[in-house]
Amino acid sequence: MKAILTGHSRGLGAAIADELLAAGIPLLAIARRGNAELAARHPDLLTQIALDLGDPANLAGWLAGGELEHFLGDAGEVLLINNAGTLGPVAQAGRQQADAIVHAVSLNVTGPLLLANALAARPGVLRILHVSSGAARDAYPGWSIYGATKAALDHHARAVAQEGRPGLRICSLAPGVVDTDMQAEVRQAEPEQFPLLERFRALKRDGLLATPAAVASKLVAYLRSDDFGRQPVADLRTLDSASA
Ligand SMILES: NC(=O)c1ccc[n+]([C@@H]2O[C@H](COP(=O)([O-])OP(=O)(O)OC[C@H]3O[C@@H](n4cnc5c(N)ncnc54)[C@H](OP(=O)(O)O)[C@@H]3O)[C@@H](O)[C@H]2O)c1
DSSP states (O other), rough: OOOEHHHHHHHSHHHHHHHHHTTTOOOEEESSSSSSSHHHHTTTTEEEEEOTTTHHHHHHHHHHHHHHHHHHHTTTTTEEEOOOOOOOSSSSSTTOOEEEEHHHIIIIIHHHHHHHHHTTTSSSSSEEEOOOOGGTTSTTTHHHHHHHHHHHHHHHHHHHHHHOOOOEEEEEEEEBBBBBHHHHHHHTTTTTTTHHHHHHHHHHHOOBOHHHHHHHHHHHHHSTTTTTTSOOOSEEGGGOGGGG
């Protein structure tokens, strides 16, 4: 078994990488920056690729270069975790910067779809986990771009699951509210652009954010479980304990 993960340099992705490496799974991890601490602890298991996944031409060029196939070799089972993401413009329609929209769609949607397509072209067992969000399922004013990009991942998972390719399982999974840089960014929004701001500030103030380590542990257990992919769209907070 080998794994591909995006966004391992910090936040939830760093904790997911830690879980996979601790389980002895060789990992190819992609982000703009590296994770020196994980590299020092797992020099033989971790391959880091410095790539801006917000630039689809960059990613497509890297995929054509053969480094992915070289890493995977003859691995019979592959895990893909599409974790890298951005909140994008936190602003209401008409107030969003055009380049921020393009970047968010490229990073949150185009990148995951390109990686999923490249890996699905190989024979063998493949488990794809898109890191989605509750914002894909409930509409939050000010997060129209973020919610739309995560809803795109949910729908991609539904359609790929329907294709029924033997050996391929897929799930677009909302992880819950996690104490990362992204949440710090959420709390800095302008209240008139994001009316739910106070709710998110209160989650931090009241100690209600999950730790990246706790979420990663549950997420990786689910990814490796027999139940993975039974539902193409799921929420980590409501999986029953047997499957998580
Ligand atoms: N935190 C939450 O409460 C929460 C809730 C629901 C869903 N999520 C989702 O969970 C995932 C992880 O979120 P997080 O909270 O851990 O975010 P984070 O702390 O902001 O970390 C984001 C990760 O994505 C990578 N990344 C960002 N832009 C990139 C780019 N252009 N190219 C390559 N990698 C890039 C970052 O690495 P570099 O900066 O080194 O490139 C970093 O490793 C995201 O998909 C997010 O939407 C988070």
